[in-house]
Amino acid sequence: MYVRDAKNREEVWLLDHLESMELDETAFRSRDYVVAIDEQSGEKAGFGRIRVHRNDDGDDVCELTSIGVLEGWRGQGVGAHIVERLVEYAGDEGFETVYVLTGEGAYLAQFGFQRIEESELPADLRERLAGKRDGVDPDAVPMAIDVTAFRMPERLREAFKRAPEGRDEADDDESPEDFGIDPETATYKYDTGR
Helix, strand or coil: CEEEECCHHHHHHHHHHHHHCCCCCCCCCHHHEEEEECCCCCCEEEEEEEEEECCCCCCCEEEEEEEEECHHHCCCCHHHHHHHHHHHHHHHCCCCEEEEEECCHHHHHCCCCEECCHHHCCHHHHHHHHHHHHCCCCCCEEEEEEHHHCCCCHHHHHHHHHCCCCCCCCCCCCCHHHHCCCCCCCCCCCCCCC
16 A cells, blocks of 8 residues: 555546545645555555645645545555655645644544644635535634644554455556546547447
8 A cells, every 4th residue: 555646637536536525626636636555456545635825925834635535445544644645745845834624633633633723724724714614514623733743653554554454356447437538428539440
């Protein structure tokens, strides 16, 4: 199991799962996402996003958002490693603090995220919090972590190492849908005569 940057061709897959999991897809860009992949089967297990809010005053803000783990992969440390990879990325990009607006605060607290007052949020994120509460996450609360304070619980690291225990082999063949093509309505420029 490993976590890598999302590829452009995974946009449809990401959007389908964001919608089915009722996650935030505001200002969607596939290049902001990472995807967890099972090395042996090639099966995608989960995804997550770092959204950078750029400000004219140079006071950019980093938000962790849209973490999703496919149902058959839950409880195996996949989400934890997605969060870890995103926090590492934020640190590599020079951010000292990562913010998150979520109703899943207990899950993120195990990594060192702490709840903060709404008044401590940067202005961009106060607006986002109001929007999330009105839309996809009515229970959202603001949380933050200093990137150097991130800690991975050992039980989650071990679960990730063992994944995918007890899972059937997945079909890793790519389909037209993986590329955003509807095979029912697609037309092709070249007719091979077959």
